[in-house]
Amino acid sequence: LTRVVAFMNQKGGVGKTTTVVNLAAALAELGRKVLVVDLDPQAHASLHLGVDAESVGVSVYDLLLDPPGPDGRGGTDPLDALRCVRPNLAVLPAVTDLAAAESELASAPDRQQRLARVLEPLKKVYEFIFMDCPPSLGLLTLNGLAAAREVIVPMKAEFLALQGVGKLFQTVHLMGQGVNPHLRVTGVVMCMHDESTRHAKEVVADLERYFAEARDQKLPWSSARIYRPAIRRNVKLAESPSFGQTVFEYAADCPGAEDYRALALAMAKEWDELLARLSRP
Amino acid sequence: LTRVVAFMNQKGGVGKTTTVVNLAAALAELGRKVLVVDLDPQAHASLHLGVDAESVGVSVYDLLLDPPGPDGRGGTDPLDALRCVRPNLAVLPAVTDLAAAESELASAPDRQQRLARVLEPLKKVYEFIFMDCPPSLGLLTLNGLAAAREVIVPMKAEFLALQGVGKLFQTVHLMGQGVNPHLRVTGVVMCMHDESTRHAKEVVADLERYFAEARDQKLPWSSARIYRPAIRRNVKLAESPSFGQTVFEYAADCPGAEDYRALALAMAKEWDELLARLSRP
Numbered sequence: 001l002t003r004v005v006a007f008m009n010q011k012g013g014v015g016k017t018t019t020v021v022n023l024a025a026a027l028a029e030l031g032r033k034v035l036v037v038d039l040d041p042q043a044h045a046s047l048h049l050g051v052d053a054e055s056v057g058v059s060v061y062d063l064l065l066d067p068p069g070p071d072g073r074g075g076t077d078p079l080d081a082l083r084c085v086r087p088n089l090a091v092l093p094a095v096t097d098l099a100a101a102e103s104e105l106a107s108a109p110d111r112q113q114r115l116a117r118v119l120e121p122l123k124k125v126y127e128f129i130f131m132d133c134p135p136s137l138g139l140l141t142l143n144g145l146a147a148a149r150e151v152i153v154p155m156k157a158e159f160l161a162l163q164g165v166g167k168l169f170q171t172v173h174l175m176g177q178g179v180n181p182h183l184r185v186t187g188v189v190m191c192m193h194d195e196s197t198r199h200a201k202e203v204v205a206d207l208e209r210y211f212a213e214a215r216d217q218k219l220p221w222s223s224a225r226i227y228r229p230a231i232r233r234n235v236k237l238a239e240s241p242s243f244g245q246t247v248f249e250y251a252a253d254c255p256g257a258e259d260y261r262a263l264a265l266a267m268a269k270e271w272d273e274l275l276a277r278l279s280r281p
Numbered sequence: 282l283t284r285v286v287a288f289m290n291q292k293g294g295v296g297k298t299t300t301v302v303n304l305a306a307a308l309a310e311l312g313r314k315v316l317v318v319d320l321d322p323q324a325h326a327s328l329h330l331g332v333d334a335e336s337v338g339v340s341v342y343d344l345l346l347d348p349p350g351p352d353g354r355g356g357t358d359p360l361d362a363l364r365c366v367r368p369n370l371a372v373l374p375a376v377t378d379l380a381a382a383e384s385e386l387a388s389a390p391d392r393q394q395r396l397a398r399v400l401e402p403l404k405k406v407y408e409f410i411f412m413d414c415p416p417s418l419g420l421l422t423l424n425g426l427a428a429a430r431e432v433i434v435p436m437k438a439e440f441l442a443l444q445g446v447g448k449l450f451q452t453v454h455l456m457g458q459g460v461n462p463h464l465r466v467t468g469v470v471m472c473m474h475d476e477s478t479r480h481a482k483e484v485v486a487d488l489e490r491y492f493a494e495a496r497d498q499k500l501p502w503s504s505a506r507i508y509r510p511a512i513r514r515n516v517k518l519a520e521s522p523s524f525g526q527t528v529f530e531y532a533a534d535c536p537g538a539e540d541y542r543a544l545a546l547a548m549a550k551e552w553d554e555l556l557a558r559l560s561r562p
């Protein structure tokens with residue numbers, strides 16, 4: 001069983017890429033096999049992990065334009081795009097050409113399901129598949145949502161950040177009613193968090209209330225929660241991508257590394273408990 | 282003479298709206314007449330200034346879809362959309378419908394020049410016209426660039442933020458070679474700035490070098506510079522929009538208010554000196 005998670009938020013600069021890369025790296029260090037799928041034409045996740053843009057041969061772009069057929073046969077082999085970047089950690093890299101995919105696929109009848117077909121053969125190899133979505137609700141993000149089982153929303157504890165959440169969940173809801181009925185929002189990761197401010201506490205309280213009110217309704221975020229710990233603001237997290245390093249390689253004991261390690265442990269534990277419950281007779 | 286400035290950056294959450302709103306408010310407090318044009322379907326600038334979305338009658342959306350003709354006549358009257366929100370400060374509000382404008386105007390031959398025609402009659406009323414662009418290089422931002430004389434780029438001093446700058450300037454360059462030959466990038470405003478970190482200093486140094494190398498070329502950013510002061514990170518700036526207030530109303534003496542006031546003084550002085558040079562015989 002594979003935990004396939006789309007990390008999405010249409011707002012820019014909220015911590016999607018930083019979370020995908022460092023959470024994946026932390027899980028890999030725990031011995032879990034993790035695949036990062038870079039769905040953003042900015043290719044920041046690929047850059048962050050040290051993938052040289054010039055060196056990318058087959059990319060996510062090629063896979064989306066020529067995926068395996070519905071029967072799993074044919075198309076470009078996803079294994080050709082796979083880049084093993086760390087022990088237990090691989091990436092399907094993005095390239096700037098990916099920006100063209102949205103218009104090139106605009107009239108294909110199966111345009112939302114392409115990534116799901118690309119990932120199918122990879123599920124038996126990886127325990128966690130994390131998709132880094134671009135800051136939009138366009139076709140690339142929709143492919144992420146159609147291929148995912150879960151959605152995690154990185155966000156900042158700020159008033160203006162709350163304004164976009166409704167629209168985000170509406171998109172997830174539509175996807176759940178259509179192409180992907182199993183889709184759930186498992187939770188929110190608070191990024192660049194400053195717990196000491198009253199503002200941050202109020203925004204977090206607003207989110208808790210929003211989720212509490214959804215508890216007894218049949219909504220995709222009815223069992224969503226705020227992941228802990230929040231990820232504190234820490235300049236080391238902004239510096240490490242410039243060296244193509246994860247925060248654990250760059251500054252193993254800084255607060256950013258501490259927080260992502262703790263978050264990874266919480267996520268791994270949550271997943272193991274779910275698997276244990278599923279395998280009970 | 283009117284200073285028409287597009288505040289643009291395709292990256293999200295970098296401080297565009299916070300800068301437009303507080304810089305405009307600071308200039309208004311100095312007695313200058315300022316118009317804020319909200320070009321973002323998120324309508325955060327409108328929200329920030331206390332414009333209730335339900336109360337918006339005529340918006341930027343209506344004006345773009347039915348602008349004055351090339352001769353200045355006809356169309357929806359921009360004065361009908363004008364909302365005076367503070368002494369010396371008005372806004373042309375956005376609404377979520379604005380998101381549809383990009384596709385609705387996609388095949389109109391004059392689709393990039395509509396905002397320029399909307400703003401023409403308003404230039405005799407306002408000394409500063411600030412356009413808050415959405416986080417994209419799409420048609421709304423292009424309308425902002427076609428209507429502007431200057432571009433100011435709010436950005437964060439982070440490695441990943443530098444990655445988008447090249448593409449941004451390329452877009453300005455294309456606009457300058459085509460629809461708007463007078464367009465110049467006057468500068469960059471560093472937002473959410475933490476001067477104490479070496480990382481921020483390195484990113485600022487990179488930008489200074491980039492501009493220095495452009496000095497003796499005929500590029501739209503050849504006389505661009507980094508505005509000072511940088512705007513420090515200050516939670517008051519994130520709190521004030523939730524009350525529909527500018528930072529000066531919310532926390533008049535906080536560091537955020539101090540910085541935007543100083544930036545407004547610097548911009549006003551720069552503009553007055555330019556006007557003085559122009560009027561010299």
Ligand SMILES: Nc1ncnc2c1ncn2[C@@H]1O[C@H](COP(=O)(O)OP(=O)(O)OP(=O)(O)O)[C@@H](O)[C@H]1O
Pocket residue numbers: 011012013014015016017018019040044133134135191192193231232233234235236237238239241256292293439440441442
């Ligand atoms: N906890 C943190 N502390 C300090 N800086 C951070 C933190 N998390 C992210 N950053 C920095 O903030 C910026 C935005 O983060 P990131 O790129 O992860 O966001 P994103 O949501 O993926 O952005 P985009 O929408 O452009 O894809 C980056 O420069 C990143 O290095």
Ligand SMILES: Nc1ncnc2c1ncn2[C@@H]1O[C@H](COP(=O)(O)OP(=O)(O)OP(=O)(O)O)[C@@H](O)[C@H]1O
Pocket residue numbers: 011012158159160161292293294295296297298299300321323325414415416472473474512513514515516517518519520522537
């Ligand atoms: N100097 C600052 N200190 C603290 N918070 C800030 C500062 N500047 C902006 N913010 C907050 O950061 C978030 C992003 O800022 P803002 O909305 O101005 O960016 P933007 O570039 O307009 O975003 P978008 O791309 O979504 O339009 C907001 O929640 C805002 O309140």
Ligand SMILES: [Mg+2]
Pocket residue numbers: 016017018040044045132133134
């Ligand atoms: Mg990203």
Ligand SMILES: [Mg+2]
Pocket residue numbers: 297298299321325326413414415
């Ligand atoms: Mg904005």
